Amino acid sequence: MKKFLATAALSALVALPVGAQDAPTADTVLATVNGTDITLGHLIAMQQMLPPQYQELPDNVLFDGLLEQLVQQQILADVADDEMTARMELGLANERRAFLAAMLLDQIGMADLPEEEVQAEYDAQYGSAGSVTEFNASHILVETEEEAQALIAELGEGADFAELAQERSIGPSGPNGGQLGWFTAGMMVPTFEEAVFALSVGEVSAPVETQFGWHVILLNDTRDQAPPALEEVRAELEDGLRRARVDAAITELSEAAAVERPELDIDPSVIRNLDLITN
Template identity: 85%
Template sequence: MKKFLATVAVTALLALPVTAQDAPNAETVLATVNGTDITLGHLIAMRQMLPPQYQELPDNVLFDGLLEQLVQQEVLAAVAAQDITRRMELGLDNERRAFLAAMLLDQIGMADLPEEEVQAEYDAQYGSAGAAMEFNASHILVETEEEAQALITELAEGADFAELAQERSVGPSGPNGGELGWFTAGMMVPSFEAAVFALEVGEVSAPVETQFGWHVIVLNDSRAVEPPGLEQVRAELEDGLRRARVDAAITELSAEADVIRPEIEIDPSVIRDLDLLGD
């Protein structure tokens, strides 16, 4: 959200305090600017549209800040409304369209998700999945196959893999002894992965070529990792289901809408021509 507008002089502002016996509601008037009421409902609706980091501000800060901004906006909007241009009308059309569309999609996406729907999505993604394999490997990256083969010879003669990596590897993991940490299928380039998956723990690979150069790889360890439980991935699953709902709604409503696109030749660069909007 844009920063709160700088304070401006408001000469025709009447604040109407709420008495102790009156329970506030959406129609409770908090300020009247040139005859236009700003209500508690306006503040609540405005707060709802704030980014999460602003919504976490203390209530008194938000209340005062939002009310002041609405007052200032009304002051400025009233002046601007005295001379509405075609450009302003079009901008208002776009703002209204975007706001209503966003509200509908939010309503669709944030509707309650039945637990059985979440469970079904979990079963579809993880239910039939067995334990995944993770691998821990180190490598030495050099520029030529000959260099890689020479390293393999030195390792066979008892050289320390980590020391060779620190001395000879041109890759970023060299200073760390070539260690790559734990990874699963799909995280490394195919030829590198294929070589790792074929190794036994402690075994050193033949030279492996990738787009980065030539690798000598040692498999440090491997382990089976069970799929995550439902609660571990619930947020991820729910987000995916909500996105799918929104996408399905857009597709369905667009298919049902009567959309006519005239077949006209038009230069796309005209979208930059502000003169077409007039004054």
């Protein structure tokens, strides 16, 4: 029956000569279920709410699939509406509230961002920032200071740092020769960073203790990293500005709203009492 309804609706559309068909509008009826019309507008609104992975489906697949889903939902909703319970009415109220709130926040957050606003945010975050020094280091992590001192002695005799790291390090970077890659200040624990910052390129540190154990550190290289260009961080800046818009709107609207919270002595566990909304 469900497939018949969808097929009949589509057949009615294509049966007319091309010249006799009016251009479709949001009010174009695609199916009628128990007297309730399902329109092209319903289909478009549903398509807009789909997750990104479904948006990539071919249009004909989306059209047929969404129409069939709406038909099925209407059939089920008609039955459920005749058996409406307090729990269902409360759920509908919550769904309506959440939908309207989400639509408003989306409207606020996704409104056009003036270019000058993006530029001002970039200037505020990066305009006065100078270049940042990045460090590239490797380390060997062992359990005791004596082990660390023994490693330093072997390195002094010409042992290869990466090979020792692979053989002796108990840290996750050991199999990779102890390489930590590039990092800046604030990314490592303070004691480790202090030791790295005191090294010259190619120099090996004295044993360094952290909460993870004892480290022997090799500074591989340093470089100065200039602030990113606007286009490199545009998406990040725009996301931040949109979040700030939404937060400001929530604060402003909340302050203007008349919210009353009566003082009640209620056991929070009552939130799990389904008997209160079952009838």
